[in-house]
Amino acid sequence: MSEPILSVRDLEMHFPITKGAFFTKEIGRVRAVNGVSFDLAPGETLGLVGESGCGKSTTARAVLQLHRPTAGQVLFKGTDLCQLKGEELRLQRGDLQMIFQDPYASLDPRWTVRRIIAEPIKNFGLAKSSAELRTQVHELMETVGLDPSFESRYPHEFSGGQRQRIGIARALALEPKVIFCDEPVSALDVSIQAQIVNLLEELQQKLGLAYVFIAHDLAVVRHIAHRVAIMYLGRIVEIATGDELYQRTTHPYGRALLGAVPIPDPKLERERELVLLEGNLPSPSQERAGCDFASRCPLRPKVDSEGRCEREVPKLLPLADSPGHRVACHYHDKG
Amino acid sequence: MSQPVLDVRDLRVHFRGDDSVVHAVNGVSFHVNEGESVAIVGESGSGKSVTNMTVLRLIPQPPGEIPTGEISYRGQDLLKMSAREIRSVRGGKISMIFQDPMTSLNPFMRISKQLTETIELHTDLRGADARQRAIETLDLVGIPAPAERIDSYPHEFSGGMRQRVMIAIALSTNPDLLIADEPTTALDVTIQAQILVLIKRLQRERGMSLIMITHDLAVVAGMCSRVVVMYGGAVVETADVDDLFEDPRHPYTLALLRSVPRVDAGSHQKLEPIDGLPPKLTAEPTQCTFAPRCQFVQDQCLKAVPPLEADEDGRIRACFLKIRGGEVVGAEKAPAPAPGAKAEESAPAEVQDGIAPEPSHEDAEAESSGDAKSGGDA
Numbered sequence: 001m002s003e004p005i006l007s008v009r010d011l012e013m014h015f016p017i018t019k020g021a022f023f024t025k026e027i028g029r030v031r032a033v034n035g036v037s038f039d040l041a042p043g044e045t046l047g048l049v050g051e052s053g054c055g056k057s058t059t060a061r062a063v064l065q066l067h068r069p070t071a072g073q074v075l076f077k078g079t080d081l082c083q084l085k086g087e088e089l090r091l092q093r094g095d096l097q098m099i100f101q102d103p104y105a106s107l108d109p110r111w112t113v114r115r116i117i118a119e120p121i122k123n124f125g126l127a128k129s130s131a132e133l134r135t136q137v138h139e140l141m142e143t144v145g146l147d148p149s150f151e152s153r154y155p156h157e158f159s160g161g162q163r164q165r166i167g168i169a170r171a172l173a174l175e176p177k178v179i180f181c182d183e184p185v186s187a188l189d190v191s192i193q194a195q196i197v198n199l200l201e202e203l204q205q206k207l208g209l210a211y212v213f214i215a216h217d218l219a220v221v222r223h224i225a226h227r228v229a230i231m232y233l234g235r236i237v238e239i240a241t242g243d244e245l246y247q248r249t250t251h252p253y254g255r256a257l258l259g260a261v262p263i264p265d266p267k268l269e270r271e272r273e274l275v276l277l278e279g280n281l282p283s284p285s286q287e288r289a290g291c292d293f294a295s296r297c298p299l300r301p302k303v304d305s306e307g308r309c310e311r312e313v314p315k316l317l318p319l320a321d322s323p324g325h326r327v328a329c330h331y332h333d334k335g
Numbered sequence: 336m337s338q339p340v341l342d343v344r345d346l347r348v349h350f351r352g353d354d355s356v357v358h359a360v361n362g363v364s365f366h367v368n369e370g371e372s373v374a375i376v377g378e379s380g381s382g383k384s385v386t387n388m389t390v391l392r393l394i395p396q397p398p399g400e401i402p403t404g405e406i407s408y409r410g411q412d413l414l415k416m417s418a419r420e421i422r423s424v425r426g427g428k429i430s431m432i433f434q435d436p437m438t439s440l441n442p443f444m445r446i447s448k449q450l451t452e453t454i455e456l457h458t459d460l461r462g463a464d465a466r467q468r469a470i471e472t473l474d475l476v477g478i479p480a481p482a483e484r485i486d487s488y489p490h491e492f493s494g495g496m497r498q499r500v501m502i503a504i505a506l507s508t509n510p511d512l513l514i515a516d517e518p519t520t521a522l523d524v525t526i527q528a529q530i531l532v533l534i535k536r537l538q539r540e541r542g543m544s545l546i547m548i549t550h551d552l553a554v555v556a557g558m559c560s561r562v563v564v565m566y567g568g569a570v571v572e573t574a575d576v577d578d579l580f581e582d583p584r585h586p587y588t589l590a591l592l593r594s595v596p597r598v599d600a601g602s603h604q605k606l607e608p609i610d611g612l613p614p615k616l617t618a619e620p621t622q623c624t625f626a627p628r629c630q631f632v633q634d635q636c637l638k639a640v641p642p643l644e645a646d647e648d649g650r651i652r653a654c655f656l657k658i659r660g661g662e663v664v665g666a667e668k669a670p671a672p673a674p675g676a677k678a679e680e681s682a683p684a685e686v687q688d689g690i691a692p693e694p695s696h697e698d699a700e701a702e703s704s705g706d707a708k709s710g711g712d713a
Contacts, residue, residue, distance in 0.1 A: 051523040052494075159612055189378040190550060194594040194608035216523060219553075223596040223606065246598065260528035261598045262553035266576045268599070269557035276532065277525050 004039035011072035034234035047225030094174040101183035103163035161192035240325035339366035346404035372545040377565035427457035430505035434517035436497035495526035567624030
């Protein structure tokens with residue numbers, strides 16, 4: 001892998017739970033992100049998957065400094081974003097953009113498309129004249145497959161897929177290096193979803209963008225991502241290249257998660273063996289010692305006679321025969 | 336073949352707005368046999384939810400209108416029943432599970448009350464007996480310690496648990512037809528798998544018939560024996576699940592199957608999106624509603640609505656062309672798509688509509704009102 005453009009190290013994002021109106025007292029913590037590390041190479045797509053509440057969106061927000069992380073480092077081109085403030089941070093943000101899940105809620109309904117796309121360009125003073133600004137907006141609209149003659153329309157005049165294109169044009173306006181896509185296609189119909197996925201792939205090839213692609217739909221992630229990280233309760237439990245991860249899932253949670261995804265083929269579906277997980281995701285505010293997944297793990301009763309899973313947090317370690325594939329499980333070789 | 340449990344014939348549902356009529360359902364016919372599980376598949380706005388809401392007479396009138404149609408449940412026409420008669424069927428003999436477990440339960444009522452209300456309305460059980468039945472049903476759907484949890488409020492349950500409560504309410508009266516409207520769309524995959532296994536098991540144990548409304552073809556593949564594909568307020572294809580996935584006969588089904596990413600495919604699978612947008616249905620269709628987005632479109636497709644007919648080998652689809660193995664056979668293949676179809680999504684909705692071009696302002700309104708009324712099958 002080439003030199004990473006973005007390196008995240010031991011990122012933690014804790015939210016305090018407080019009590020009392022005047023003398024507020026911290027009575028607990030929600031450990032939404034609990035020591036996440038990953039690298040992102042230029043032009044690469046890293047998929048981030050997991051159940052709701054596992055901390056994938058919070059990770060994105062903490063990396064972008066939309067929440068200031070509790071601890072950890074976010075190195076972008078050698079600078080630690082967590083140490084920057086005010087103007088210095090603002091200037092870095094042009095290179096790191098985000099596309100949001102809900103194309104109905106992420107665009108101001110009272111702004112025209114032109115104003116929505118032009119705002120970041122104006123904020124960063126990238127256009128010298130209004131004519132230049134207009135040209136830039138038109139170019140962006142063409143890039144994402146929107147007709148520039150619709151620039152004075154409002155978001156409600158567009159369909160969901162078209163709105164998502166507006167959101168993408170806005171994210172591209174500052175020529176970013178990295179885009180965080182937070183469930184960009186979840187709100188769209190299947191036939192439209194494929195249009196947006198293909199657009200994101202085209203843009204990546206043309207502009208050399210790196211994506212962090214957050215989604216709960218594992219089939220879409222498999223399609224778009226070069227590498228995939230599976231999160232569980234604020235930690236990455238397994239990370240590998242897409243093909244390796246889907247063909248040789250090693251963490252017991254990863255296996256249960258991938259095994260739960262239905263396949264659009266009736267014959268395969270009848271043969272498929274389901275690994276059903278018991279129960280729900282534990283609350284991230286609970287104090288936990290040892291492995292987060294221990295309480296639901298189908299593997300633990302068979303292998304853990306010494307109680308190691310309950311005492312010791314497993315580290316994310318590379319597999320002996322495939323160093324790029326890292327797994328956080330004490331007994332991954334016993335499954 | 337035994338008499339179907341439910342037989343819907345030529346159903347039409349319109350919604351009248353201030354200055355437009357949305358033709359949400361245009362002559363839909365399908366049936367469900369005893370103990371069968373039928374999937375109704377389609378995109379938002381295809382009319383799948385409106386059709387099934389109409390079965391339970393849940394469409395408010397006005398603005399809804401049902402100009403034609405017959406919905407026969409074990410020989411009785413549900414559309415001709417009085418409000419009192421339909422109440423004895425709805426929630427009793429025919430139950431429904433809604434999409435969103437977060438909003439479908441009353442947040443102010445204890446689970447016990449919401450369950451016993453249904454049981455007391457539809458069975459002879461009262462008081463402590465009804466409560467006992469409620470506890471048994473919660474146990475059946477896999478809620479741990481049901482006797483203690485029954486007096487909880489909905490917010491004390493997680494999403495998957497609330498969906499189980501919804502299923503418990505639907506099953507508490509021993510229905511013989513269950514309509515599940517996107518029952519797992521709001522849930523995580525691991526929870527989705529739990530709920531689907533549960534529905535399948537209960538259906539098998541009780542010999543219940545099932546209508547599963549969904550947009551997710553992967554869920555259909557594992558759950559249902561027959562599939563009804565809807566597009567633009569009409570049925571475009573109906574087939575056994577294996578036939579449908581192996582050899583789709585309608586261009587829309589074909590395109591839909593090609594646009595779905597598969598978790599078991601390599602990362603280099605090419606997704607083929609369906610260009611353009613779904614139709615707006617602000618007028619009675621006069622051509623094939625899929626024609627503006629169809630890769631095989633021909634002149635005849637723009638002149639009349641293709642009827643839902645059987646192919647020579649008995650496969651049922653609404654298309655003028657003969658499609659085998661993903662290709663048009665026996666008919667001349669049109670070289671280029673119809674004008675307007677190529678503009679893809681870049682043109683705003685009204686240009687694409689392919690039915691009745693109207694000024695943009697009104698159109699946008701018609702769209703949003705249509706969306707709202709179709710019952711949130713997004």
